[in-house]
Amino acid sequence: MREEVLQLLEKALEDNKSLFLIDFTITEANQIRITIDGDNGVTVEDCIAVSRAIEHNLDREETDFSLEVMSAGVSQPLQAPRQYKKNIGRKLQVKTESGESIEGELTEATEQEVTLKWKTREPKPIGKGKHTVKKEAVVPYNDIVEAKVMITFN
Template sequence: MSERIKDTASRLAQPILEEMNLELIDVEYKKEGKNWFLRVFIDGEKGVDIEDCGKVSERLSEQLDKEDPIQGMYYLEVSSPGAERPLKNDKDIARSIGKHVYVTTYEAIDGEKAFEGLLKDFDGETLTIEGKVKQKTVTYTVPYNKVAKARLAIQF
C-alpha cells in the first residue's frame, strides 16, 4: 500500500515539477507517532526555496485531493532534500562529480565499508573518491554495484 501511494504521489508530482524546472528526488510515506506523513523531496539546478516548496505543495495537494489515493488523514510536506541529499541513482552520482560525498558499501573493499571525499569520477561502473587518511591523500575505487548508500557530505 505504501509503495502504491508513493508511486501515485510521484506520478502526480512529475508534471508539476517539470513545468517548474525542478526534479523529484524522493517520496516517503510513513507513520510517525499517531500521524501519517507524505514527504516529497524536490531540488533544482540552483536549489529550491520556500516559495518553490509552497507552490509545489499547493498544486500537488490539489491533484492528491482529486485522485484521493490515501485513506484517512495525513500531512503533506514538500521540501529540499538538504545539504546532505541522498544520491539515489547513477544519474545523481554522475551529477555529483566534483562534490564531497559519503558512500557506504554492502561489503568491505580493502577492509573498509565507508568512504568519504571528493568524487573525482564515475564511469557508470566505478566511483573514484579522493579522500584524506592521517593527512595523506588516498584514492578509493568503489564498484557501483557494491554501493549501499551514497549522499552528498558537508566538508569541514
C-alpha cells in the same frame, strides 16, 4: 490516491525540469511526504510550487490528507545518480557493501557508477619515510551502502 498524487507530482516536476524526486510516501493516515532535489539546489519557492500543484488538485472533501514537500537535506545520504552528478567536485564519504569506507573527491558520475580520487601517504617501496600516492576507486551504485557529501569549513 497514490496514482493520482504521483501523476500530479510528475506534472509538477515536468514544469521545473531541474527538480527531481528523491522519496515519496503516503502513510495509512494519508500523510503525503515528498522529498525533492534539484540540479541547482531547491528553494522554498520550489517546494511551495510542488506542494500547490498537488494540493490544489486533490479534493479534501473526498479524502482528508496532509502534505509535506521538502528538499533533500545536506546531511542526508545521496540516493539518485542525478544527485551524484550535481555533487561532482565535492568530497564524499562512501561506505561500500564490503565494509570499506572511502573518502575522496567525486570526479565522475555515470548512470552505473561513481569515481572517487584522493591522495594518501604511504611507506616508500624502497627506503625509509613516506610519499604521497594518488588513489582512485570506481564504485558501482549497487555496491554503495551509504554516500554523504562531506561538509568542510575553511
